[in-house]
Amino acid sequence: MQDRASFSRRNFIKAAAAAPALGLLPASVRDALAAGGITVGFIYVGARDDFGYNQAHAQAAAALKKLPGVKVIEEEKVPETVAVQKSMEAMIVQDKAAVVFATSFGYFDPHVLKVAQKYPNAHIAHCGGLWSEGKHPKNVASYFGYIDECEYLSGIVAGLTSKTGKFGFVAAKPIPQVLRNINAFTLGARSVNPNATTRVIFTGDWAMPVKEAEAANSLLDQGCDVLTCHVDGPKVVVETAERRGAFSCGYHASQAKLAPKGYLTGAEWDWVTPNTTFVKALQEGKPFPNFVRGGLKEGFVKMSPYGAVVSEKARKAADDVKAKMLKGEFVIFKGPLKDNTGKEVIPAGKSFAQQAIELEGMNYLVEGVIGSV
Amino acid sequence: MSAAPARPRPLIDALLPLAAIVIALMLFSLFVALEGQAPQEVLETIFAGAFGDAFGWQNTLLRAAPLILTGLAVALPARAGLVIIGGEGALAFGALGAAAAAVPLAGAPNLVLWLAMALSGMLAGGVLIGFSGALRQWRGVNETISSLLLSYIAVALMNHFVEGPLRDPASLNKPSTLPLAPEAMLGNLPGLDVHVGLAVGLVCAVLAWVFLRFTIWGFTVRVVGGNPRAAAMAGLAVTPWVIGLCAVGGAMAGLAGMLEVAAVHGSCNASLLVGYGHAGILIAFIARQNPLAVIPAAILIGGIGAAGSLLQRRLDMPDATVLVLQGILFVVLIAMETLRGRAWRIPQLSAPRLAKATPAPEEAA
Amino acid sequence: MTIDAITAVLLAMLGGAIRVSTPFLFVSLGETITEKAGRINLGLEGTLVMGAMSAYAASLYSGSPWLGVLAAACAGAVFGLLHGLLASLRRVNDIALGIALMLLGTGLAFYWGKAYIQPQAPTLRAFHLGAWSDSPALRSALDINPLFIAGLLLAFVLHWAFANTRVGLTLRLVGDSEAAARAAGAAVIPTRVAATVIGGALAGVGGAFLSLFYPGSWNEGLSNGQGIMAVALVIFARWQPRRCVLAALMFGAAGAIGPALQSVGISSGYYLFNAAPYALTLLLMALTCSRDTSLKGAPGELSLNR
Structure with a gap:
């Protein structure tokens, strides 16, 4: 042709x-x-x-x-x-x-x-x-x-809402995208509560409702009072937390209506932005962009509205960081950063902006995460 | 379709599946109409998607390719009287075995590589299901449950190795084994957009049929599957035959796994487990354990898969529509068996029992 | 591992045994009844899924989760009836028919279930038998659903009924020897159909437990093969209702090992831990079976028998 x-x-x-x-x-x-x-x-x-x-x-x-x-x-x-x-x-x-x-x-x-x-x-x-x-x-x-920005903000809200300082993360597989979210969430939580810990359970697959429910219950049994997850359908985790009177942070889309009492906030995608970019380019006969990425600032991701239980203090703390992110002034992964085995993964003075290729291959859990990859 | 030549009226028997398809389509039309869609439009779309043009046909055949092998994986042990439902695990093991064999052979001539992968994959799948047969013969463990359990274990092991010892460090967000070089991938059949796995499946099915139909060993299998006690009394080595047929069945599923690695994915990873092994159970039963009949049964399922794609895009119908169609179709196909050889059967010439694993209770009495 | 960690894992296994076992229990009890009458219904996976969807939908519309359970039982009974009648036709293979009905049940459940993935239906409540304890783990482990208790009772009732009631004896006779049953004047086909209908209804209730209690919502991934595993467990339990209870509890407990170990920080090899229930079942079978006793207790008319 x-x-x-x-x-x-x-x-x-x-x-x-x-x-x-x-x-x-x-x-x-x-x-x-x-x-x-x-x-x-x-x-x-x-x-x-x-x-x-x-x-x-x-x-x-x-x-x-x-x-x-x-x-x-x-x-x-x-x-x-x-x-x-x-x-x-x-x-x-x-x-x-x-x-x-x-x-x-x-x-x-x-x-x-x-x-x-x-x-x-x-x-x-x-x-x-x-x-x-x-x-x-x-x-x-x-x-x-760059949804880890929202995970970081969720971590802040969770850190300032939790009573136990223990968080539970139900994840599918220990792959870089997932580890990055777990780490960003934990870093956010520890930025406001240095003693906070995140327990991780890998279910092994993207959609396993019974296993996700078991994982959520195990985490709650361990005293975690905020749950979040990285599986395809967060419904089970959010609902389990709600039923047992714990808080939850959502993922992918808003699960707010599933947990009117305990839903704090959540990390959501906003694919309209990139999708429209491609369609407009084709409609207008412009070159097809090959690599399209963005975070909060570019409108690729967004936060679920804060739940009723989120305190003024927590809202403000998260909003402050969000404002910096929107200006492009905030870096999540910066040195000195240790993983949870005590090894230094990012040396002091070094910082990785969102576009850094190093972040795409993340293979560690940061200090404060209980679990291994 | 059915190739049991001992039947007195093969034509009528052969027409049964066609009649079943017609009845099933009528029932499905009723369902579709009740759901507020126009049946004619839906049926036309299904036909167009599966068999309407060259694209549809190749789509169908491509989907059918692994299903022939997984169908054989169930059909062959069934000839020895065993109900094996662990094909998915054997496929996973086969894919893992094939991918593991490819690692030290990177850069070897393609033929060597493919043979090694195929052998390794077949061995892995064969050992898994063979083990199920051995457990039955030696420990009296029911093979249906043991093959299912082994299947879950095999899938877990595959995932463990793919994400652990055999993981390609460069496979970041989709844990996989080391990929084959692009030139080491199995290509398409000449003039077709379907990989050579289809030919492999066809050859295996024909070979199995010839073996079972025309050789003395095939006769032995019939005796073993028909009445193991009598076979043992006649001095036949029942145990090796049972374990052997299980192993060959497992090897078929293992080969399907190898083909998924070498012709489709290029590496072993969790994406290749999409239920081909489970579909094989259905295919084998639809084919009444006849290796040749496995072929049209696999094509039928492949075609329904292809049709489902077009139904979603053209008519905005849910993906589950074709599951409903499949369900209705197979229930009718199996229920229609009751008409097989019924009034027009000459009693003395009763056909050999194909699947002794599964006589209707009335017949067993 | 510290004492705390060991306690945590054991408690999680207790909780898992109670929470996860119920669907297995109902499906395997239902299948035991069917198989006692000489039929195998491999399609209970589809019935379970159909039951889960029907229960959720009925609970949503009626506002009563118990009506949901009833709806699931009815949906299951319909599928059981279909299997029972069709398998009564001459030359129709019950195993093959079961597999086809599994597909049909799953397909219809997914098709009609699209509308119920999003809404939240009222779910079943639990008895909080652990309210006396301070430990959240123990409290949650002892949140016991009435269906679990019903399943336990049913197992013992069935055990008694198979041995001591006229219906139970007829059922076993029909399953063990059709000729003897006919000679004794038992209605073979109606008995088998009834047994399959009841089996289907119980499997439907098992599905209701999934969508209305644990995990407690409807979606298409709800059953990852629990139905077919439960059918297999019947062989493991040697067609004895009380052993079905043990098998289901063991399976639930073993399934909790993986997540529990990770929750206390042991997360390497999680795939292998997750395969624990299957490996354990297989090991137990290999140890307890022998060449001569493999199908001991199996109904004589079962097509697994040769």
Whole structure:
């Protein structure tokens, strides 16, 4: 067809109109194309309304639907194997999607890369991956948010609300993204309560409700009075905490309505920002951005509104740090920083801003975390 | 579809699955209509997604490829009278074994690498399910429960090794073993967008069928599976046969795991466990433990998977729609067995029992 | 490990045994009844999921979690009836049919359940039998749901009924020898269908426990194979209701080991700890079985028998 650089909206329509399969397109897509719009595909690894990871993405998809000239198609519960390759291909071939949002981390290598190479004129935006120049195809993008900023703020709120100074963290697997959240939460809590500790339980998988409930109960049994988590659906952890009269901090999306008494705040994604960036770029015929990242300041992540139990003092402490983050003046990971075995992981005087590549490979738990990787 | 030639009226029997599909589609249409969708549109979309064009067909076949092998993993031990439900674990073990074998062989000629991976994967899967057969023969542990337990243990071990000793340090957020070099990946079949795993599965299914149907060993298996006591009295070595068929079944699932590593993922990681092993149980029973019939059964499930994708995108129907379709379809398929060879069966020529593991209670009496 | 840590792990195992065991208990008791009559229903995983969804939906609409339990029992009974009737047809394989119904149950539950992932339904309450204690761990371990107690009672009632009631004897006769049952004038097919219906209803109640008590919400990942594991546990329990209780308690307790060890700071090898229930079950079976006793106590008509 045509090369990527000249891939403008007009060319796209021409190409699409030339495709013999156009007659097979559903009427809605045909209308969108005729109106000069574009089709956008979303692929989720789990159920769209899981109160967590997938819901956060689906909310952004719902927001995109409202943009003029944008038609959204979705597929949920697509496993990270040939199934997702075929779903991406089908969106590109059958639905003429201009961009496919592949929202699960496990989609990237090899699936997104393989399909992108096969369809150089299509675009795939992947959530979480590390696109790098020269190594990965130009029609692939990766986007992600620095949600550890929200975890740090949650840690502050938790640290100033907790009576025991013990926090529980239910996590799926000890991978860098998860460790970074655990560490940021703990650092936030210890910035206001130096004796605070976080106990971690890894469940081994992203969605295991019974195991998550067992983990939450074990943590509460150990005297933890604030629970948070990094699993796909935080519903079980938040509800368990609420039932046993403990506090909770949410993740991915807001779980506030699940725990009206104990929900303190939470770290939420706001994927509308990056998703709109990609769609606008394609609509306006601008170059496709390959590496899109941001934190609170850029509007990629946001905090759940504070719960009723959060004190004025805690709100203020968190808001102060948030204001610095919004100005880009706050660094979470800076030396001297020790891990929980006493080893220095960041020497004094050194600090890693959010973009630092060192943070992407985090393989330690900071001092104050009880557990090992 | 069914390939038991001893039947007097194979045509009618062969038509049964087709009739079942028609009835199931009617029931499914009713369900869809009750849910407020237009049945015709839904059925057309299903057909278009699975078999409507070249893309649909290849989508279907690609999904079917591992299912043929996991179906054989259940069907073969069943011929010796065992109900094995641990295919998922054997697949996990096979993938782990294959990935582990690839580590010291990085840079070796592709053929050597693939053979070593395949052997290692088959060995790993074979040992797991073979162990289940051995526990049954030597310790009297029921193989259905032991294979299920072993499956959970195998998956845990796979995860442990992938995130521990065998982890590629560069696999940050998706713990995996060391990846194969891109040129060491198994490619597609010529002219198709389907990897060679499909051909491997087809060859295995045909080989198993020929073995069971035309060799003296196949006859032995029938005797062992039909009546182990009589077989033992006739001087047949029942235990080696039982353990051997379990091991071969496990090896099939292990091979499926190896293919997932070498043709799809490039490494062993948790993403390759998506229930192919569980689907194999269903496939084997639909195929009535006949290795050849495993092929269309696997294609049917692959096709429904492909159709589910299009249903979600075109009609905004939930992913579970195809689960409902599968459920209805397989319930009808299995219930229709009651018509097989019924009125038109010549009594003296009763067909050999294919799956002695599973006679209806009335027949056992 | 310190004494405190050991105590914590043991308490967690106690709590786990009580909290996690109930679905296993109900499904395995239900399956015991079905298998005693000579049928295997491998589809109880699907029935469990369907029960969980129906219970949650009914509780949401009615405001009463106990109506939810009832709805789950009804949904389970419907699936049991389907299995019971279809498996009564000549040449229809009960194991294969069970697997197909597992798929259908899961599929329908997921399809209709989409609407109930988000809302919060009223859940079942627990008896706080540990209110006297200061230890939060003990207090939570002794938060006992009435369904757990009902399951325990049911096991003992079944044990008694199998041996001492006319219904129990008929059931066993039908399961052990169809010919003998017919000779004794027992209605073989109706007995089997009834046994499968009751088995399905109990599995549905097990599902209600999952969605209405522990973990206490409906979502599609709710059952990670608990139903099929419970069916397998019936063989482990050798078709004896009282041993089903032991098996379920053991399974629940072993499942709590992994999280509990991590909560006291031992987190390496967590996958292996998480596999403890399976390894333990297998080990016990390998130790206690022998070539001759493998299917001791198995109903004679069961298709696992050869």
